[in-house]
Amino acid sequence: MNTQRLISTFCELVKIPSESPNDQEFISYVAKFLRLEGAKTKRDSYGNLIVKFPAKNSKSKTSIAFCCHADTVKPGVGIKPIVDLEKGVIRTDGTTILGADDKAGIAEIIEMIRAAEKHPPLEIIITRCEEIGSLGAKNLDFSLVDSKRAYVLDMDAPNELVIGEATHIHMDVTYTGRAAHSGVEPEKGISSIQAAVRAIYNMKLGRIDAGTTANVGVFNGGEARNNIPETTKILAECRSLDHEKALKISEEMKGLFTKASNESGTKINIETNMVSKGYKISADSDIVKEFVLALNKHNVEPEIKVIVAGTDASLFNEKGVAAVVVGIGCREIHSKDEYAIISEMETTTKVLVSLVEGLA
Amino acid sequence: MVRIPSESPDDKEFIAYMEKLLQKEGAKTCLDDFGNLVAKFPAKNSLNNEPIMFCCHGDTVKPGIGIEPVIEGGNIRSKGDTILGGDDKAGIAEIIEMLRSAKKHPPIEVVITRCEELAPAGAEFLDYSLIDSKMGYVLDMDTPSDVIIGGPTCIFFNVKFKGVPAHSGVCPEKGISAIQVAAEAISNLRLGRIDHETTANVGVIKGGASMNVIPEDAELAVECRSLNNETALKVFDEMKTVFVNAAKKFDAKVHIDATTALEAYSIPKDAKVVQLAVNAMKKNGVTPDVKAIAGGTDATHINHKGIQTAVLGIGGRMMHSTEEYVIIDELIAITNIITTIVEDLA
Numbered sequence: 001m002n003t004q005r006l007i008s009t010f011c012e013l014v015k016i017p018s019e020s021p022n023d024q025e026f027i028s029y030v031a032k033f034l035r036l037e038g039a040k041t042k043r044d045s046y047g048n049l050i051v052k053f054p055a056k057n058s059k060s061k062t063s064i065a066f067c068c069h070a071d072t073v074k075p076g077v078g079i080k081p082i083v084d085l086e087k088g089v090i091r092t093d094g095t096t097i098l099g100a101d102d103k104a105g106i107a108e109i110i111e112m113i114r115a116a117e118k119h120p121p122l123e124i125i126i127t128r129c130e131e132i133g134s135l136g137a138k139n140l141d142f143s144l145v146d147s148k149r150a151y152v153l154d155m156d157a158p159n160e161l162v163i164g165e166a167t168h169i170h171m172d173v174t175y176t177g178r179a180a181h182s183g184v185e186p187e188k189g190i191s192s193i194q195a196a197v198r199a200i201y202n203m204k205l206g207r208i209d210a211g212t213t214a215n216v217g218v219f220n221g222g223e224a225r226n227n228i229p230e231t232t233k234i235l236a237e238c239r240s241l242d243h244e245k246a247l248k249i250s251e252e253m254k255g256l257f258t259k260a261s262n263e264s265g266t267k268i269n270i271e272t273n274m275v276s277k278g279y280k281i282s283a284d285s286d287i288v289k290e291f292v293l294a295l296n297k298h299n300v301e302p303e304i305k306v307i308v309a310g311t312d313a314s315l316f317n318e319k320g321v322a323a324v325v326v327g328i329g330c331r332e333i334h335s336k337d338e339y340a341i342i343s344e345m346e347t348t349t350k351v352l353v354s355l356v357e358g359l360a
Numbered sequence: 361m362v363r364i365p366s367e368s369p370d371d372k373e374f375i376a377y378m379e380k381l382l383q384k385e386g387a388k389t390c391l392d393d394f395g396n397l398v399a400k401f402p403a404k405n406s407l408n409n410e411p412i413m414f415c416c417h418g419d420t421v422k423p424g425i426g427i428e429p430v431i432e433g434g435n436i437r438s439k440g441d442t443i444l445g446g447d448d449k450a451g452i453a454e455i456i457e458m459l460r461s462a463k464k465h466p467p468i469e470v471v472i473t474r475c476e477e478l479a480p481a482g483a484e485f486l487d488y489s490l491i492d493s494k495m496g497y498v499l500d501m502d503t504p505s506d507v508i509i510g511g512p513t514c515i516f517f518n519v520k521f522k523g524v525p526a527h528s529g530v531c532p533e534k535g536i537s538a539i540q541v542a543a544e545a546i547s548n549l550r551l552g553r554i555d556h557e558t559t560a561n562v563g564v565i566k567g568g569a570s571m572n573v574i575p576e577d578a579e580l581a582v583e584c585r586s587l588n589n590e591t592a593l594k595v596f597d598e599m600k601t602v603f604v605n606a607a608k609k610f611d612a613k614v615h616i617d618a619t620t621a622l623e624a625y626s627i628p629k630d631a632k633v634v635q636l637a638v639n640a641m642k643k644n645g646v647t648p649d650v651k652a653i654a655g656g657t658d659a660t661h662i663n664h665k666g667i668q669t670a671v672l673g674i675g676g677r678m679m680h681s682t683e684e685y686v687i688i689d690e691l692i693a694i695t696n697i698i699t700t701i702v703e704d705l706a
Contacts, residue, residue, distance in 0.1 A: 166529065168529070170571060181654075182559055182560075182561035182563060182583065182585075183512065183514070183559050183561075183583075183585045183654035183655060184653070184654045184655070186551075186552040186553050186559045186561060187552060187553050189552070191551065191552070191561075191562070193546065193562050193565055194546065194551060194562070196543075197542070197543040197546040197547050198547060200539065200540065200543035201543045201544060201547040205532075205537060205540055206532040206533060206535070206537070206574070207532045207533045213528060213529050213532045214528075215528035215529075215532060215537070215571070215572070215573075215574060216537070216539050216540070216543075216568070216575070217528060217539075217568045217569075217570055217571035217572060217573055217574075217575055218567065218568040218569065218570065218571060218575070219539045219542070219543075219565060219566075219567040219568055219575070219578065220565065220566050220567070221564065221565045222562070222563045222564040222565060222581070223563075223564065224563050224564065224581075225516060225561070225563035225564060225581040225582070225583050226561070226563060226583060227561075227563055228552075228561060228563075229562070229563055229564065229565075232565070235568075235571045236571070237528065237529075237571050237572065239528075239529045308529035308530055309529060309530075
């Protein structure tokens with residue numbers, strides 16, 4: 001692999017803005033770039049990019065997939081990457097994010113394709129709008145994907161290997177009571193704030209067990225001090241590495257919200273959204289063992305773990321494509337202090353090369 | 361008068377207009393430092409030298425610019441998308457008509473305050489050394505039968521809980537949820553109607569910023585009111601204790617910022633100022649409705665300055681809205697009632 005080429009590809013990519021959801025132009029750029037490398041490219045109806053490379057010096061017909069997301073958080077327009085070889089990092093001038101999340105991963109995949117002497121058929125999937133709820137992966141046309149396993153490149157350090165994620169459920173709760181002047185005729189009103197606190201008061205929140213959490217993150221109610229508050233809105237969530245448990249906890253929370261509504265005579269509306277469905281891949285499975293083998297070749301000790309945040313990998317697993325998440329060599333993501341570590345980008349690229357050469 | 365805009369606090373031009381008008385009617389006038397107008401009329405056909413005060417406010421709520429009054433079906437309303445400004449200019453018009461039509465009266469002091477709609481502020485800053493009356497009337501209620509003899513103590517307070525933020529999925533045990541603290545506190549409060557003269561309310565809560573963060577902040581806008589000052593203070597103390605205890609229980613911080621917006625007053629039903637109004641109403645065929653109210657008017661401040669002051673109606677409805685209107689029959693009734701009051705005193 002060629003470090004100089006890797007860095008220059010990376011810098012080229014981050015200069016093209018792709019703040020979600022305005023990531024289509026960037027995707028077109030990547031598609032063109034990969035066609036020049038010999039790939040066939042396709043866009044699904046949502047605009048996700050599916051790229052296919054034929055096998056190289058290999059008779060393997062079993063393709064594997066690599067996935068990165070194209071979009072970035074804000075502020076991501078006018079990014080000027082600064083390569084600091086002395087410190088071995090790439091950062092910005094401090095006015096924007098760097099966009100290494102997730103473009104370091106894309107640059108590494110490109111370098112892997114250029115550097116690998118042999119590999120099986122490869123599929124590169126570039127999804128849209130991951131940062132705003134994995135919308136690209138949710139809408140991905142999986143009929144265009146042949147691989148049965150995928151590596152999602154979206155963690156920080158090269159040794160990270162995520163084999164499980166939590167089920168994550170959002171609840172959007174609205175209580176509607178009745179307004180009345182609080183000093184003149186409070187008995188004519190029904191306080192939506194009082195109804196809501198009745199529910200929250202009885203709720204188990206925070207850490208519920210080692211793999212399960214719950215939170216009421218936002219609670220806004222009422223408009224004026226001297227009015228019985230008519231409307232209260234609550235945003236709540238629960239997560240569990242155990243899918244069934246997440247469902248159970250969310251049902252319990254919904255039950256408490258509803259009970260409080262019944263007891264107070266307020267109306268309630270609850271909208272539930274499963275943001276991501278949890279998965280757990282066996283540490284003994286091929287997809288994990290092969291990656292560990294590649295890491296070991298480069299003296300990287302893997303940190304195999306489960307996480308509570310949702311990545312595109314949970315959607316792949318839900319659709320029957322076994323997926324794990326691996327690191328790309330970036331830090332302080334989602335901030336203007338974001339930076340990429342050049343030696344780690346090299347490591348990830350080398351590991352990917354070893355992985356695909358090992359599968360050839 | 362309603363054509364001259366006077367949205368608070370921009371009511372000085374209207375006050376200047378009123379000063380000229382009352383001078384023409386024979387008053388000696390002066391403005392205090394805040395810009396409140398005090399106009400003094402000498403007695404007419406009367407040897408009584410005990411003055412009586414009539415007070416209205418000069419300002420209006422918004423939208424009060426470009427008001428075009430329209431007379432329609434016995435009512436006066438605004439033509440466009442504005443309030444009418446009957447609150448409180450109907451009262452001022454009634455006082456002027458009373459001065460013109462009363463055959464006799466004692467010395468009369470007319471006070472036009474500024475910025476009542478804002479706090480009430482004008483009456484709070486009024487220079488009471490300019491006023492000689494020992495009793496008076498504020499004209500600022502709805503109907504001709506209203507006689508308001510009491511108002512509440514209102515304690516307004518903001519409560520800020522501060523917890524500790526943390527990622528709700530990764531390390532919730534490192535956080536302290538300000539929303540949970542607030543929920544605990546509010547669950548333990550007595551709210552709504554507490555007794556026949558006392559209420560409490562948590563009107564607004566704003567807590568947290570994001571679904572996936574243990575909420576660091578929760579802010580509440582709270583009030584308690586009572587016609588009994590002692591009760592209001594007691595309820596406030598009780599509520600404060602609940603907030604402080606909830607914060608203690610969760611190891612969160614709490615900051616309570618309280619202001620006494622109004623202090624209760626109460627006039628005995630047999631006071632002269634009440635009886636004069638009651639008798640004048642009866643003489644004019646109106647059944648008086650003597651009561652205390654849960655809100656504040658200029659009368660709250662004026663009573664605390666030692667001028668026994670009841671609040672009477674002006675004949676307006678739907679105040680503070682673009683639907684505001686006044687009822688002409690009621691304008692006449694009130695003018696007759698206050699004319700009777702001053703003639704009875706002459």
